Ligand SMILES: CC(C)(CO)[C@@H](O)C(=O)NCCC(=O)O
């Protein structure tokens with residue numbers, strides 16, 4: 214961006230921003246020095262399973278809501294209209310299914326790491342493959358998360374880009390390492406509130422400077438930014454109801470059903486129904502977050518439509534535009550630019566810290582502990598802290614990769630979720646819903662899913678097939694018939710050109726698959742290849758898998774049907790072996806890993822007592 218257009222931070226802004234960083238480190242220090250002082254992995258990684266519902270749910274939405282969404286969603290709305298908002302439909306099934314299928318099943322197995330499931334259901338090899346895939350996903354995702362706010366601050370104020378990346382990484386590593394999961398959860402709560410405050414401030418000021426709500430509405434309508442439900446079934450159409458509302462469900466399942474960064478937080482509840490309740494509480498918060506970002510995009514459109522920005526902004530991407538707009542709106546209101554930057558960094562820090570903590574957990578539980586079963590508790594805690602630090606450094610390197618990609622950050626993040634998260638989701642689905650799947654099938658399926666996802670993902674980058682329909686860049690202030698016709702012409706021209714000139718064929722058509730389908734597509738490959746290979750190599754028999762690892766789909770469906778219109782019962786994932794009490798464990802399991810789990814976790818009764826005396 215041209216330096217002459219950069220806004221300057223006032224002293225108040227720096228104070229607001231510094232306060233945020235200080236508060237986060239302060240919370241980390243507090244939990245480092247209070248409670249059990251983070252001397253056990255149980256406290257460091259699982260918060261002693263003593264967290265309450267509201268903090269847990271605010272912390273849950275923070276995991277995948279980073280500066281990427283705060284900048285990326287308004288940029289998307291600004292350029293392509295409000296179609297993206299329909300991803301909110303995917304939140305319904307995308308949170309209900311984890312709450313009633315994935316979380317209960319995993320919770321009852323008393324796992325520390327979600328990937329322990331893969332060993333109970335399949336074998337050690339599958340668990341290691343799953344863990345490595347997860348680590349890969351989170352490390353590249355963290356790169357985007359660390360890079361985005363630094364890039365924004367740089368674009369807005371000319372602040373040194375890599376210096377900021379370094380500071381973000383270090384602050385976050387510091388409080389995660391010091392305070393463990395309790396610090397992660399409480400910083401998340403604080404940071405989520407700052408995030409909402411920043412967005413609301415921008416919206417209020419923006420609406421006022423545009424001339425009120427009705428004015429915003431009028432301009433947005435004139436600019437054709439309000440999208441109706443697009444029911445086009447074409448899977449290469451980037452954003453339609455099907456890609457967002459249905460494809461998005463798979464994306465949500467991979468994030469909220471089986472991603473360790475989420476699942477770990479849900480395991481930090483002592484009592485099972487509370488763990489389910491926290492899933493429900495994520496829904497309104499996520500809708501609020503989505504709604505605020507979309508409204509911010511609309512307000513920005515209303516404020517700036519008709520202006521030419523290419524001169525002011527040079528060739529910087531749309532993401533930088535959002536920052537420019539925000540800084541421009543908040544000009545002359547000392548403290549507010551600082552609040553917005555604090556909002557971006559809050560959103561990013563809360564995501565990065567849960568990623569660090571979950572990465573440290575899976576590396577410890579899945580890759581290290583199984584090989585050193587006699588490791589002392591102090592040593593294990595020390596190693597976990599060293600791990601959190603090393604992942605911190607690794608993600609700084611990944612930030613550089615994002616810098617090189619130079620694409621819209623939202624697109625990059627959602628592609629990573631789909632391409633790598635989809636196959637992991639497929640692996641869990643294969644295990645939970647298909648009793649015949651065996652370990653060979655699981656490994657082959659995961660491999661095939663990853664290859665499929667990367668083939669289409671990299672293909673789309675190389676051939677630049679995005680399936681995006683560009684809307685006309687600006688609106689006019691006066692609605693005239695001529696203007697409407699002009700817009701109509703442009704739109705039909707674009708539609709025609711996509712229909713007759715650049716409609717992709719063959720492999721190109723495959724590469725232009727909407728990125729919102731990546732998760733569903735790769736999940737399906739894992740299941741299909743997994744089942745085929747399982748049947749070829751000798752499928753598992755009914756009851757051969759560890760009890761409690763297979764979800765009795767048919768039993769639950771028929772139960773659901775028979776109770777339907779009045780009150781659907783929560784299906785019990787353990788079928789005939791199930792226990793009615795909330796934190797019952799599966800009976801009659803004496804596999805080595807089950808014993809290991811029991812050693813790691815305090816027994817059920819003491820957990821309930823601890824819960825009653827906690828916080
Ligand atoms: C992942 C969803 C769709 C839902 O949580 C949303 O938060 C989002 O678009 N996130 C983008 C990635 C990020 O903000 O880091």
Ligand code: NA
Nearest residue numbers: 275278560564
């Ligand atoms: Na976040």
